Amino acid sequence: MGQLIVAPEGTPAIRFGVCQRCLSMDTRAYTCHHGQCRYCRNCLHLGRVCQCDCLTEMDITTPIETTDLVMPFELSAEQRHVSRQLLIWWASRTSGLVHAVCGAGKTEMTFPVIARVVNDGKRVLIVSPRRDVAIEWADRLEATFSVPITRRYGGGDKETIGMITVATAPLLVNLRHVFDYILVDESDAFPFAFDFALWWTLRRAGKGLFLFVTATPTVWQRQFPTVHLSRRYHGHDLPVPRLVRETEQAILDFCRRYEAAPRLLFVPTKPDLVRYGELLAANGFTYQAVSADTDERTDVLEWLEATNGIVLATSIWERGMTVTGVHVAVLDSSHALFSSRAIIQMAGRAGRKPTAPTGDVVFFYDERTFRQDKAIREIEEANRR
Amino acid sequence: MNCLVCRKPFAVPWSPATLLKRDWACPDCDKMLTPLNEGCPRCGHPTVDGATCGDCVRWLALGLDLTVHSLYAYDEAGANWLHRYKFGGDVVLARQLRDVLRATRERGAVYVPIPLSEERLRSRRFNQAELLARMIGPTEQVLVKAEVSSQRQLGKEERRHRTNPFAVQQLPRCGKIVLVDDVYTTGTTLHQAALTLRRAGAEQVSAVCLFRTLNKSKMRPI
Secondary structure, three states: OEEEEEEOOOEEOEEOOEEOOOOOOOEEEEEEOOEEEEEEOOOHHHOOOEOOOEEEEEOOOOOOOOOOEOOOOOOOHHHHHHHHHHHHHHHOOOOEEEEEOOOOOHHHHOHHHHHHHHHOOOOEEEEEOOHHHHHHHHHHHHHHEOOOEEEEOOOOOOOOOOOEEEEEHHHHOOEEOOEOEEEEEOOOOHHHHHOHHHHHHHHHHEOOOEEEEEOOOOOOHHHOOEEEEOOOOOOOOOOOOEEEEOOHHHHHHHHHHOOOOOEEEEOOOHHHHHHHHHHHHHOOOOEEEEOOOOOOHHHHHHHHHHHOOEEEEOHHHOOOOOOOOOEEEEOOOOOOOOOHHHHHHHHOOOOOEOOEOOOOEEEEEOOOOHHHHHHHHHHHHHHHO | OEOOOOOOEOOOOOOHHHHHOOOOOOHHHHOOOOEOOOOOOOOOOOOHHHOOOHHHHHHHHOOOOOOEEEEEEOOHHHHHHHHHHHHOOOHHHHHHHHHHHHHOOOOOEEEEEOOOOHHHHHHHOOOHHHHHHHHHOOEOOOEEEOOOOOOOOOOHHHHHOOOOOEEEOOOOOOOEEEEEEEEEOOOHHHHHHHHHHHHHOOOEEEEEEEEEOOOOOOOOOO
C-alpha cells in the first residue's frame, strides 16, 4: 500500500536478477563493500538499489479531499451517454473500454466519473503514453477540478501523490496498490503496447480497476465491456483518407494546394525527415521537422498554427495534438512501421475543431497494403454508425 | 547491442571479440572523454612541449617525487562521467575504459587503491578507486584512511595543507607499488599516500589516475 522506499528491513530489492522495483532484468554484478552484489541499472534515477538493500512500502499520507467539478462546456447527448455508462461501471467496479473516434472529446467525457471517484474518497491515476499528452491532460484537469493535480512525468513533481495524478508510465515504478481507478489514455500506444514490464508496473500501481480510452483498441482491450462513440463532438463526419500514388509532384501539389492552411506531413522514420525535407526545401517550402529529439515541440505546434507552415513529423505527433484546420498527409504510408492503428490516429488529426470541422487527409503510397485499406474501412465504418 | 553509456542500440562490427566482450560503448560515447597524451611527464597536465608543469615543480621543491599517469582530462564530459560513476553509482560504466586502464598495467606491480574512510565506504557501498584498480591488475588493500571531511568544498591551498590521513596496514612483498585514484586535482591525496608508503619502506611508488583536472578551468572541484 504505497510508495516503495529503500529501508533497512523489508523484502530484498533484487531477487533472481530481477529488480523488484522496476522489474527489469538489467541488473549488473559488481563488488560491494562486503562482497559480490548486484545493482539495477534501469532505475538508477530513483536512487540506486543494490542486492543488499531492502524495499518496504510506505503509506501514502496525503489527505483525502473532495472536489468540485466545473465542466468546460455542456456534453452532447452521445457524450452524456458514455459518461453515464462510466459512472455505472464505477459503481459496479468494472473495468471497461471507451472506444471513441479521434476528436470525440474523450477527455471531457471522463470528467464526471473522475469527480465521482474523487468524491468517493478514492485516488485516480491518469496514464498517458507521452509527456506532451500528459501535460495537456493536467492543464485541462486543473481548469476543471478544484483539487490540486499531481503531475508525475519528466519535469513534474515526483514526490507526492494527490487525489488526481497525471503520469507517464515509467514514473510509476515505485508505487504499489495506490490508485483505485486507473484511466489509461491511448492505451494501444507505443510504450504500453510493446513493453510488457510497463503493463506490470501499471497493474502494480493500481488495484485492478482500469478504464481504457482509445480510438483504436487492440484485440486484447476489446475483451472488456465497451462503450462506443463514433461521432465527433461537433457532429461532423471524420475525414476519409484519399489514396494517392506517391510521386514528388504529388507531394508538392498537396503542399501547394493548401497554401493558406497548416499542413502536417507524417513520415515513418527519422532519416525520412531529412529526405523529404530536402525535397521540400528544394522547391522553396519552409518547413520544420518534429521527432522525439525535438525539444520544443509545443513551440513548433504554435509556429504551425500561427504561420500556416509545413511540419514534417514522425509518429511522435500521431496522438493527442490538435491543430486548427490542418491538412494531413501520410508519406510512404505503405511503410511497415505504419500500422492501421497509427494511420487512423494520423488521419484523426484533421478537422478536430468545430470552427474547422473538415480537412484533407491523403495517404501517399508506393504500394497498396491491407493496413491502409483497414484504416480507411474503419474510418468509413465509424462514419456510418 | 545497446550502448553501455547512452543505452541506445547500435551495431557492433563483428569480430571474434564480439563474442567475448559484453559491454560496448557506441562511437559517439567513446569520443566524449578527452585523452591526455603529451604533457607534463609527472602528472599528464597538458604543457608546452612536454615541460614539467608548475604544480609538479612545487611538489618537487617539497622533495616529493611521484609520477602520475593521468588518462583523461577532467573537462565537462569527464565530470559528468565521473558523477554518474561515483555518485550515481553506475559502476558498470568503468567497463567502457577497461582496455585503456588495462593498457597501463606493468609487470610485477601491485595496484593499491586510495582507500575510503569506513563511514564513506558504507554509505557509498563501493570504493570507486578499488573498482578501477581491479580492472588494471592485482590489487591489494594496503592503506587505511581516517575520517576527514570531504575535499569537495576546499580550495587549492587548504587542500594542500591537510594532515596526512593515511596509514599503512601491511606492506606488500613486491617492490613496485602503483597507487590508483579517480581524480587528480592538486595531487595532495596521491602525494600523501605515496609519502606514507615510502616512509613505511616501499621502494618504487608511482600512480595511475583516471582524470586530471586542468588548471584555470572553471570546473567545480570534485
